[in-house]
Amino acid sequence: MGLEFWIGAVLMVAMVLAGLVALYFDVGGTPKQPLPEVGGDKLLYQDTQNAPTLINREWSVGARPDYIVQEGPDVVLVEQKKRTKGPFLSDLVQAWAGALAARGEGYPVNRVRFVLGGEVTTEDIPQSNADLFNQFRSNYEQARAVREKRWVRFTPKAHKCRSCSYRENCERKVEGVQ
Numbered sequence: 001m002g003l004e005f006w007i008g009a010v011l012m013v014a015m016v017l018a019g020l021v022a023l024y025f026d027v028g029g030t031p032k033q034p035l036p037e038v039g040g041d042k043l044l045y046q047d048t049q050n051a052p053t054l055i056n057r058e059w060s061v062g063a064r065p066d067y068i069v070q071e072g073p074d075v076v077l078v079e080q081k082k083r084t085k086g087p088f089l090s091d092l093v094q095a096w097a098g099a100l101a102a103r104g105e106g107y108p109v110n111r112v113r114f115v116l117g118g119e120v121t122t123e124d125i126p127q128s129n130a131d132l133f134n135q136f137r138s139n140y141e142q143a144r145a146v147r148e149k150r151w152v153r154f155t156p157k158a159h160k161c162r163s164c165s166y167r168e169n170c171e172r173k174v175e176g177v178q
Contacts, residue, residue, distance in 0.1 A: 037115050038078050040069025044107060056104025059133055061140070065098035068107050076111045076122065077102055084117035093136045099125055100132050 045051065045068035055062040067078040077099045079091060087095075095112040102109045113122040126132045133140070145152050156172055164170065 040071045042070040044068040054101040054105045063098035063101040078113045080115040087114040093139045
């Protein structure tokens with residue numbers, strides 16, 4: 001057995017090992033299986049490092065929801081949080097915007113689900129994109145104003161000021177917040 005045989009054998013073993021590593025670490029980018037608490041029969045989308053941002057160009061809304069799953073006849077957008085309280089208004093707005101963005105990419109989302117700690121809450125959402133958008137229009141307009149550096153009316157609260165990234169340079173923060 002000559003040198004060419006051994007080089008070929010080593011290359012073959014290397015290719016097999018590379019394939020096994022790619023399958024193990026999911027290098028191909030296929031979605032992972034849904035976690036048990038997320039539910040669903042089939043995973044349609046998962047927010048991973050390489051996952052695309054879903055965009056609805058008609059409504060100028062983009063989002064990266066945690067999961068989109070098929071559950072019987074329903075397509076459910078899932079937002080998963082580590083905390084146990086909620087869902088808060090910000091969670092609802094995030095899910096509604098995600099559902100509208102997902103619809104723009106061809107996912108016919110008709111329900112949203114929140115997984116908060118071990119608790120699961122699932123809600124129906126409007127079937128019409130216009131009705132869905134109207135549920136969070138004021139939040140959307142406020143976010144656009146902030147992004148465009150326009151003045152936004154708000155009521156500062158200490159717990160919000162403490163977690164704000166602009167607290168060092170804000171003239172409107174609650175007194176005593178560092």
